[in-house]
Amino acid sequence: MTEAILVVGATGLIGNLLVRKLVADGRDNELHLLIRKPVEENYGAATVHVAPNEQWPEVTASIKAQQAVSCLGSTMKKAGSKQAFAAIDRDLVGAVGKAAKAAGARQFIAVSSTMANAEASGFYLKVKGQAEQLLREESFDRLDIIRPGLLRGERSNDPRLGESLAIIASPLMDRLLHGSLRRYRSIDAREVASAIAVLLEKEQAGVHIHENDAIWKLAEQETA
Secondary structure, rough: OOOOOOEEEEOHHHHHHHHHHHHOOOOOOOOOEEEEOOOOOOOOOEEEEEEOHHHHHHHHHHHHEEEEHHHHHHHHHHHHOOHHHHHHHHHHHHHHHHHHHHHHOOEEEEEEOOOOOOOOOOOHHHHHHHHHHHHHHHOOOOEEEEEEEOOOOOOOOOHHHHHHHHHHHHHHHHHHOHHHHHHHOOOHHHHHHHHHHHHHHOOOOOOEOOOOHHHHHHHHHHHH
């Protein structure tokens, strides 16, 4: 029996690529997408749920998916304030995770950030780490935390000047990052989406952290 999959943040850079991949692979019959505003996109047989953020935990609970993926991610500039940023990247992620667990989800996959740490001095990494901590507390049978480096990809509705400049410089910078520093290299969002698609087929229990090297290996499995 095919398990129901919920993707939260399906219109973002990674979420959209993941959904396209799942639809193309014929894995859309039990696919549910939770988004804030209607969009003109071919999602195949997937069921699209449109609701404001404050209703997402309630909608998540009603779907009762066995696997849930959070591709939520904002920026301080887009959110408008530290409080608004934390409300999405920590509080909403945690609330969706809690609702998914209560509704019977066995696996949760969350896109976080390299260096995420609940005790970090930097606000961004601290919030990301706190979100991870909230998800750990739910004790999913399997929790996959994705920590990519600088994401490369087309953000049609979310231009980020700082990231754009960093991406331009990334070919040179990547060559300088070796060993444990490889986690900071840039990575194509398509590779992250491919890795998530592979993780949806994994059953080994526990908490699994995936940084760049692990993400690249998973993406190779998807394309093999």
